[in-house]
Amino acid sequence: MMRINDVILRTVARFIVFIILTLAIYLFFAGHYSPGGGFIGGLVIASAFVLLYVTYDIEKVKAGIPIDFKVLAAIGVFLAVGTGFSSVLFGHDFLTQVAKDFHIPFLGEKELGTVMIFELGVALTVVGVVMTIIVSIAEGTEDEWKR
C-alpha cells in the first residue's frame, strides 16, 4: 500500500490505545451500576485494536497481539452459554444469576456476581467477532491490492 506520512497518528496511537483499553475495562466493571457493561466494553476494546490496525500494518499488529480472534469469539460464546448451564448444575433455573458481596483488598466491599462471567462472555464475543470480520476483510483487501 502507499506509504503515508503518519508520524503524528503513530505517536498518538501508541498511548491512546492504553487509555482506550483502560476505559474499556472501567466500562466493563462499571456496567452493573452505571453506563457500560460487557457489550460496550467489548466494543471499546475492539475499537482500540482497530485503531492499531489502522495505524500500523496487519503483520506488525498480529505479531504484537498474537490472539486468534475466532478462538476468542468461541471462548466468549462458551462462557455466555456456560454460565447458563452452571446455574442448572447448582439446582437453579437455567441462566439464573447469583451475586454476593466480597471484601477485596484495596477496593473494599464489592459485589461480584455470575452475571460478570456472562458479561465477560459477551465482551469476548464482541471483540472476537468484530476483529475477525475486520481483519478478514482487511486481509482480503490486501490480497486484492497485491493482484
Place this chain on the structure above:
Amino acid sequence: MTIHIAIILPLLMAAFIPFLHHYITRKWIGWFVLAAPITAFILLVRFIPHIASGETITYTINWMPSLGIQFTTYLDGLSMLFSLLITGVGTLVVFYAIFYLSTKEALHHFYCYLLLFMGAMLGVVFSDNLIVLYAFWELTSVSSFLLIAFWHHRRASRHGARKSMLITVTGGIAMLAGFLMLYVLTDTFSIREIIAQASTISTEPLFIAALLCILLGAFTKSAQFPFHIWLPQAMEAPTPVSAYLHSATMVKAGIYIVARMTPIFAYHMSWFWIVTFVGLITLFWGSFNAVKQTDLKALLAFSTVSQLGMIMSLFGMGSIAYHIDVPTEAIIYAEASFVALFHLVNHSTFKGALFMMVGIIDHEAGTRDVRKLGGLMTIMPATFTIAVIGSLSMAGLPPFNGFLSKEMFLTSALEMTSIDTLSLSTVTAVIPIIAWVASVFTFIYCMIIIFKTFLGQKTELLAVRKIHEAPIGMLISPFVLVAFVIGIFFFPNVLVKYVLAPAMLSVFPTLAPMEELAPKVYAWHGFNTELLMTIGIIVFGLLLYMTLSTWRRIYDAFPQKLTLNSLFDRALVESVTVSSFITKLYMTRSFRHYMLYIYVFVIVVVGSFFIWQDTFRFSVANNATVHIYEVLLVFVMAIAAIAMLFVKSRVTAVVLNGVLGFGVSIFFVIFRAPDLALTQLIVESVTTVLFLLCFTYLPEWKRERSTVHVKVTNAIISVAVGMLVVAVALSVIYFNEFKTISSYFENAYELAGGKNIVNTILGDFRAFDTMLEVVVLCIAGLGVYTMMKFKAKKGGDHE
C-alpha cells in the same frame, strides 16, 4: 441425579477428548474413553433390583420451567432395558474399536463423536420431557452423520452420511410437530402426564395427526419401509459404528419411541394397523433384499432392517391389547410386545457379534465381498465360531436365544388370527404368512454368511494375502456377545425377571401387575404349529439356498430405475434444480431489487397491520417541550441525509452517513440514554473503518442512469417507507395492546441486583436473548471469515 450423571458424563468427556489427545498417546485414548460406558453401566446396574421390584426413579433439574421444559429423567423398566444396551454394547464396541482402528486415524474425532452419541442416546431413553427428548434425538442423528462420514475422503461415505441425515432429520422434525400437537392437546410436555390423560384425548382430531407425525419420526429412525434406504448406505461407517449405532442402539430409538408411546396412542386402532403392517412389510422386504447382497455388511444392514421390522410389527400386534376388554385375554395379546422386547435384546447380542465378525474379516482379508471370500473356516476358527453362533441365532435355531424369540414371534403372529372381537380375522390371517415367508429368507441369508464366507473353495484372494486369525483383543467383544446368545437361551427367565418384566410394565402400565405381564419363557413347547413352522423354515430355507443360482434372476426383473434409492437420488437432484430455479427468480444480483423486496414487504405487512388494527394515532398533548437545539440537530441531520443523494464521491457519502450516526448518538445523550449513546458512538466509528476497508470491493461511484419509470417507483417506495416509520413511531406511544413491563425495570435493583437498567435487561431479564444473540454474532463473524477465506482461495472467482 445419578441418571443425569450417566447422560452428562459421556457428553463432558466428548468435549475434552479433542484437547486431551495432545497430551496422551493416541494408543491410549480408547482406553480412556472406555471409562465412560463402564462407569455409566455400573451406575445403572445398581438400580436393577429397584426397577425389578416395580419402582421408578424420577429426578428433575429445572431448565426453562416457564416454558414447561424440564430436564426430567425417568428411570423405569423400558429406559433401563435400553440404557443397559447402550452402555453395555457401548463398552464392548469401544473395546473392539481400540483394536480395530489403526492409530493413524483421527481417533480423537472418532471417540468424540462416539461419546457424543452415547450421551445423546442415553438422553433419549431417559428424558421424560418431550422437548428434551427431541433435542437428544436430533443429537443422535448429528453424531450418526459425523460417524458415517468419518472417512470423509470417500465419496460413498459422504453420500451415505448425507442420506441418513436427510431422512432421519426429516422424520425428527415431523416428530417435533407431533410433540407440539400433544402439548396442545394435553398442555404438558411430560410423557408420564400425557399417558395419564391418554384415554381422554384419543377422540380429538389432532390426535391422529400427532400419531402420524410421531410414527414418521420413529419409522425414519428405525429404518422402516420405505425409509430404510439410508441404513445400507450408512454401512460406509467404520464397523464398530455399524455394530453400535446401526444395529444395536440408534436404529432402535424409533422402536423405543413406539414402545414408549404405546400407552398414549394404542387407544386408536390406526396405531395397531400402521405399526403392525409397516413392520411386517419391512420385515419381508429387508430379508428378501438381504439375500441379494454380495457385500457382507450390506447383507447385515438389510437383515437389520428386517429384524427391526419384526420388532416393530410385534409392538404393533401387542398394542391390540388396549382394545380388548377382558383382562385375561388382553394379557395374551400383550405378549407380542413382550416378544418384541425380548427379541430386541437378542438382536443386539447376535447382530453386534455378527457385525464385529464382519469387521474382523474386513480387517484381515481386506474385503467384505462374499464372491471373493471362501474357505476361511480353517484359517480363522474363532471368527468362524462367532459367525456360526450369530447366524444360527438369527436364523432361529436352538440352542441360541434367537430360537426362543423367533418361536414366540410365530406364536404371536398366529394368535393375531384368532382375534374375533374386532372381526379382523380375514386381514390378520396374512400376518403369520408374511412372518413365515420372511423367516425363510432370513434363514437363507444366514446360510450365505456361514457357507459362502467360511466354507467352500479357498479363493485366489487368500493366496495373495497372508490371512490369519484376528488379534485376541478384537475377539473378546464378539465372544462376550455370543456368550450372551447362548446364556440367554439357557437362562431366559433371569433376563425376564430383572429386565423384561419391568419394561413390559412401562408399555402396559395399567393392564395388569408386573408378574402377570411377562410370561415364562420355555425352549420346548411340544409339537405345535410354531415348531412345524420352524421346521418348514429350515427345510424350505435349505432348499432355496441350494437352488439360489437358479432363482436369483428374479432380483434383476425389478427395474433398477424404480428402486427407492434411485427415486430418492433423483428427487434430491430435482429439488436442487427446482429450488435454485426459484432462488434465481428473485436473486437477481441487483441491489435495487433486494431493497425493493424488503421495503415493499415492510410497507405491506406493517402498514396493513396498523391500518387493520386502526392504531395510527397522533397527538401532541402529552409531548415534552421541544428545545431549540433539538430542532437544530434535526435540521443538521436532515441536511446530511439529503446531501448524501447529491455528493460526487463515496468518501463524502461515508462522512455524511457518520454525521447521521453521531447525530443520533447526541439525541441519545439528550434523552439521557448514556449506554445507547456510548454504543452508538463506538459502533459508528467501527462501521466507518469497515466502510473504508470495503472500498476496494465496491465498483466505481458513478451517476446512475435510469428511466423515469424506475425513478418514480424508487421515489414512491422511499417516501412511503419514511412516512410509515414516522407514523409508526408516533403511534407506538399510544399502543397499549400488551401489558407494560416497565415495572420490572423500576425494580431492577431488587430483582436483578443492578442499578443500570440496560444491563440488567441484557444480563438478567432477557439474558436468554442475549445469550442467543451472542451465538448469532459469533456465527455471523465466522460466516464473514469463511466467505473471505474461500473467496481468496478460489482466486477471486465471484461465482
